[in-house]
Amino acid sequence: MREEVLYRWALTRLPGIGPATTKQLFAHFGNAAAIFQADKKTLADQGLHRNIIHSILTYNGLSELRHKAVQMKNSGIRILFFTDKEYPARLNAFKDSPPLLFYKGRADLNAAHIISVIGTRSPTIYGRDMTARLIGQLAHPGLVIVSGMAMGIDGFAHKAALDNQLPTIGVLGHGHYSMYPSEHAGLANHALQAGGGLLSPFEPEITAAKYRFPERNPLIAGCCDALLVIETRTLGGSLYTVSKAIEYGKKVFAIPGRITDPKSSGCNHLIRQREARLVCSGEELLADMGWQWASDATATQPSFSFGDQPEPKSKLLKLLTGKDSMTLDELSIHSKLGIGELSIQLLQLEMEGTVHSLPGKRFCLRMDK
Numbered sequence: 001m002r003e004e005v006l007y008r009w010a011l012t013r014l015p016g017i018g019p020a021t022t023k024q025l026f027a028h029f030g031n032a033a034a035i036f037q038a039d040k041k042t043l044a045d046q047g048l049h050r051n052i053i054h055s056i057l058t059y060n061g062l063s064e065l066r067h068k069a070v071q072m073k074n075s076g077i078r079i080l081f082f083t084d085k086e087y088p089a090r091l092n093a094f095k096d097s098p099p100l101l102f103y104k105g106r107a108d109l110n111a112a113h114i115i116s117v118i119g120t121r122s123p124t125i126y127g128r129d130m131t132a133r134l135i136g137q138l139a140h141p142g143l144v145i146v147s148g149m150a151m152g153i154d155g156f157a158h159k160a161a162l163d164n165q166l167p168t169i170g171v172l173g174h175g176h177y178s179m180y181p182s183e184h185a186g187l188a189n190h191a192l193q194a195g196g197g198l199l200s201p202f203e204p205e206i207t208a209a210k211y212r213f214p215e216r217n218p219l220i221a222g223c224c225d226a227l228l229v230i231e232t233r234t235l236g237g238s239l240y241t242v243s244k245a246i247e248y249g250k251k252v253f254a255i256p257g258r259i260t261d262p263k264s265s266g267c268n269h270l271i272r273q274r275e276a277r278l279v280c281s282g283e284e285l286l287a288d289m290g291w292q293w294a295s296d297a298t299a300t301q302p303s304f305s306f307g308d309q310p311e312p313k314s315k316l317l318k319l320l321t322g323k324d325s326m327t328l329d330e331l332s333i334h335s336k337l338g339i340g341e342l343s344i345q346l347l348q349l350e351m352e353g354t355v356h357s358l359p360g361k362r363f364c365l366r367m368d369k
Contacts, residue, residue, distance in 0.1 A: 006065045007032035008081045012100045013061070016052045022099045023082065068203075077104045077176050077204055088199075088223040090114075094248055097222060098201045104176055105197025107144055107167040109223065113291060116146040116224035116245075118238045119153025119231045120263050125356050127231035127263065130255050131156040132163070132353060134228070137282025139164035140293045146171060146224055148216070149188060149198070151181055153230050158187055159351045162194055171220050172200040173213035180208035183347050199223075214240055221245035226289055229254040229276060232266035239266055246275060251289065253279040312337055313345055317354065317365065325364040 011022055011032045028046060029035045035043075036056055043053045072079075080087040082099040088109040091097035103109070115138065119127060131153055135145060145161035147154040149170030161168035168191050176198060179185040188198060201216055214237070221227060221244035229252065232238040245252050254276035257264020270276035279285050286293070315335050320326060326334075332342050346363055349355035356364055 003062075004031055004033055005079055005081070006062055006069065007036055009065055009069075009079060009100060010059060010061060011035060012098075014052065014055045014059070016049060016055070019097060019099050020095050021048075021052075026083070026099070072102075072204055075104070075176065075204070077102055079103075080109075086110075088219075090224070091219070091222045094218075094222055096218065098219070100201075101219075102176060102200045102202070102204060103197060105169070105192050106195050107169050107197035109169070109197070109199070111144040111167075112142050113140070113289075114144045114146055114224040115226050115228055115285075116220045116241075117153065117157035117228045117230065118147065118220065118241050119157075119229060120233065120236060120238070121150055121152035121154075122263070123152050123156065123231050124261070124263055126257065126261075127153060127255075128156050128350075128353075128356075131230050132160045134230075134255070134279075134282050134285070135160035135166070136164055138285065139166055142293070144169060146220060148173065148213070148220055149179075149184055150213075151184075155184060155187060155351060157230075158191055158196075159353075161196075162190060163353075165194075167191075167194065168196045170196070170198050171216050171223075172198055172202070173216045174208040175200055175202045175204040175206035177204045178207050183344055186348070187351065213237070217241040218244045218248075221250060222248050224250065226251045226253060226285065228279070228285070229267055229270065231255070231257065231263045233262055234265045234269050236266045239270075242270060242275065252276040253285055253288070255279065312341075313349055316342075316345060316349065320355065320363065320365045323364070325358055325362040328361040328363070331363065 025035050025046060026032060036059060040053060040057060043056060080101045080103050082092055086109060135157065143166055145157055145166050145168040147157040147170065149158065149172060158168045158170060170188060170191060174180055179188055201219060217240055221241050227242065227245040227250050229238055229242060242252055252275060254267040254270045256271060256278055257267055259268060271278045277288060312335060316331060319331060319334050332339055335342065346355060350357060354366055356366055358364060
């Protein structure tokens, strides 16, 4: 990694320097190295606080970054600065966008058509089916699907994109060296292998923490053309992402749900307040966006047979065959799998669209399989 890139990285690590100041300094000096080579008076002329000036003049962390850069290169992680061609240009319209991002993958962050999909971490069968249905209807070679790689709607959106041969980008709430939830490590790898990507505002070694996820949500809102909300509560975390999308001037779409279903209350509220446009099909979203390509309302779902599945998935599917449902404990007893391993296998089957989870920790086969 060349020295200028290391200086750009160093600039974003200095305490007290936010995105706007970083961009202002870079624009004035022309490159990051010149900022660190400037004298005290030159820096003071930029209106910088004395503490920031002191941090710049005494900075000695370049060797540490050089070592980290080697590890990142070995892991396929690249640094994208806001002036780079690969940096998501849509973010440059917003003052609060991070000047530096960490990216792994091949998906084009500046693709012609990008849709971000968000929603609850505990979707209903309706929410899961609508996610698969709409993304199937929207499928087109020029489309990229973005989501947060979280449990629930995020995971189903990534999976639906992969099922329809669409590149999908996960915006992480942590660094690249870990995956949260851990159950999505396989999904993330699949996305990368299929030409997708993983984007993060955090350095690779940063681990997941509750307060970090809202920090990444503006990226989900800002890097797309349209934001699609599928199931969220009135006070759901998705609404912060919606507020950022509205602030950024993005088109927001929401799937309506039953008025008695709390998991649709947020979507219904957004529609009622005219903060989101009601959408029931991919064709409606395409028409509203003015995107011209044919949508297949009967997108083919992936076929399935027990022979397609390795053990122990095949065992679980055979146990569920012919039964209305089985509890987690019943499946554990009959499959001889521990609860932890069983939960992972069931989650993967849910992601594949072959199993539904029901209230009371019960599971059943999808009736359309």
